[in-house]
Ligand code: 2PG
């Protein structure tokens with residue numbers, strides 16, 4: 001361990017801007033010999049109630065109250081003081097120190113944005129000192145592999161002005177042999193989608209928060225029809241080479257016990273939502289549904305798993321909030337079959353890896369995910385490879401805060417950095433229901 005003896009001399013932070021022009025935290029860690037590394041943290045729009053808290057200043061005179069100068073001050077003050085002198089390889093100890101120092105269950109005292117920025121900067125610094133790629137350092141003994149990208153093509157909900165309620169319709173190019181091929185497929189589908197929408201007079205003036213299209217549509221299901229058409233127009237067979245993933249983000253259209261599909265003039269009970277998804281699974285090649293129901297509708301999720309769980313992967317985002325205790329409950333109650341992994345929902349790298357590792361042990365799938373507000377930091381790509389999750393969700397193939405991650409994956413794949421055997425997961429991992437892929441596997 002080349003860097004084992006190297007201790008932290010200083011940590012400092014500043015306020016930078018994310019892809020929506022909102023402030024976020026960048027932290028830099030510096031060792032005794034002057035070696036330094038930095039990291040920036042992302043920020044969600046469709047945030048769940050159970051996420052670790054992002055500290056915002058609330059001063060309406062700056063960035064509509066969204067400044068993060070208090071989080072920055074927490075890094076520069078108490079966090080820097082508490083971590084000074086800790087050897088850089090003792091990163092878990094550093095994460096624990098920060099959690100203890102914060103002292104709240106949701107990191108609302110120091111801010112998850114402050115804590116995570118430091119946690120990631122320390123990991124990057126440690127990799128630098130060891131002279132290994134970040135993903136290799138993070139992997140430890142985990143089965144690192146190239147993740148299959150799930151690429152946003154159409155957006156709705158809070159990411160696209162609510163044209164339709166469901167938030168994401170994504171292409172899953174599982175029939176491709178490499179990450180590079182999967183991205184080429186996704187880029188083709190994104191372009192063909194633009195042409196199809198233009199032809200129908202539905203082309204939006206710009207792209208949505210994650211770089212996909214946010215058109216006005218007649219219904220949520222119409223998004224699935226467009227997805228199939230765009231996949232075929234790009235030269236791929238829907239369901240055999242490229243399938244569809246949905247992130248409904250249902251928490252955000254759930255009011256008073258009902259799911260409000262306002263664009264369709266419908267208000268659905270949870271059973272009707274499950275029936276709707278069931279019909280869609282019959283008609284369209286959908287391999288996974290994220291947040292099909294709201295974040296605290298545990299009974300609904302268990303029903304959804306019983307009815308849909310052997311036909312597609314049910315991924316908990318707002319439901320699980322990258323929280324160990326919520327994941328335990330989902331395992332116990334069979335309330336999901338995969339977990340969405342977002343570092344800033346947990347607030348430290350150590351807790352993020354605990355969730356990924358527990359999911360693997362329980363036979364749950366895992367998808368490592370970016371946020372709708374992102375930065376040029378490519379950390380997530382290394383995390384996805386290191387975790388062995390097999391899947392990554394970064395948004396679309398436009399906007400450089402997305403491409404920073406994809407391009408980092410391409411670099412890791414092209415140069416086989418670090419020499420580990422990397423493999424592309426063929427299809428979404430399934431939960432405890434034992435379904436093995438059905439017609440969605442490219443079995444040529
Ligand atoms: C999600 C994410 C990313 P946000 O819901 O999965 O698409 O969105 O960061 O706004 O929570």
Ligand code: MG
Pocket residue numbers: 247249290291317318340
């Ligand atoms: Mg989501």
